[in-house]
Amino acid sequence: MKKKLTKVYVGGTFDLFHEGHVRLLRRAKKIADIVIVALNTDAFVLHYKGKLPVMSLAERMAVVKACRYVDIVDVNEGGADSKPCILRNMPDFILHGDDWKGDALLRQLSISTQFLKTHRIRMVYVRYTKRISTTALKERLKKQLL
Ligand code: CTP
Numbered sequence: 001m002k003k004k005l006t007k008v009y010v011g012g013t014f015d016l017f018h019e020g021h022v023r024l025l026r027r028a029k030k031i032a033d034i035v036i037v038a039l040n041t042d043a044f045v046l047h048y049k050g051k052l053p054v055m056s057l058a059e060r061m062a063v064v065k066a067c068r069y070v071d072i073v074d075v076n077e078g079g080a081d082s083k084p085c086i087l088r089n090m091p092d093f094i095l096h097g098d099d100w101k102g103d104a105l106l107r108q109l110s111i112s113t114q115f116l117k118t119h120r121i122r123m124v125y126v127r128y129t130k131r132i133s134t135t136a137l138k139e140r141l142k143k144q145l146l
Contacts, residue, residue: 010038012096025069
C-alpha cells in the first residue's frame with residue numbers, strides 16, 4: 001500500500017532570508033515529506049509591524065522557492081486569519097520557531113485547539129535561532145552604513 005505523503009505548514013514573512021530561516025526549514029523537511037511555506041503579504045506586514053518588508057512579496061517568494069528544503073510557496077492572503085491558507089494546504093503539522101508558542105501563536109494564526117483537533121493538525125516548535133533575525137540584520141546594516 002502506498003504511504004500518504006505528510007505535509008508541514010510554515011508561516012512567516014521570511015524577509016532578508018537568513019540562517020535562522022534555513023535551520024527552521026531544514027527541520028521542516030525532516031518532519032514531513034512536503035514543506036509548504038505560507039508568506040505574509042506586504043500589506044499585512046505593513047499593518048502588523050508598521051513597516052513594509054525590505055523585500056517585496058515577489059522577491060521573498062523567489063528566494064524561499066529556491067530553498068532546497070521548500071516544496072511549495074503559498075501566500076497567506078488572509079493576513080491575521082491563516083485559516084483559509086491552512087485549510088487549502090491541509091497540513092499534518094504546523095511548524096514555528098519557539099519565539100511564538102501555545103495560545104499566543106494560535107491567536108496570532110486565528111486558530112483554536114478545536115480547529116487543530118478537527119483537522120488533525122499538530123503544532124511543532126523548533127528552537128528559535130538566537131543570534132540572527134531579520135531585525136538583527138537590519139541593525140547590522142545600519143551600523144555598516146554609519
Ligand atoms: N525563525 C527562527 N529563527 C530565527 C528567525 C526566525 O526559527 N532566528 C523562525 C520564526 O520563528 C518563524 C519563521 O522563522 O517560524 C519566520 O520568521 P520571520 O518572522 O520571517 O523571521 P525573523 O527573522 O524573526 O523576523 P523579525 O526579526 O522581523 O521578527
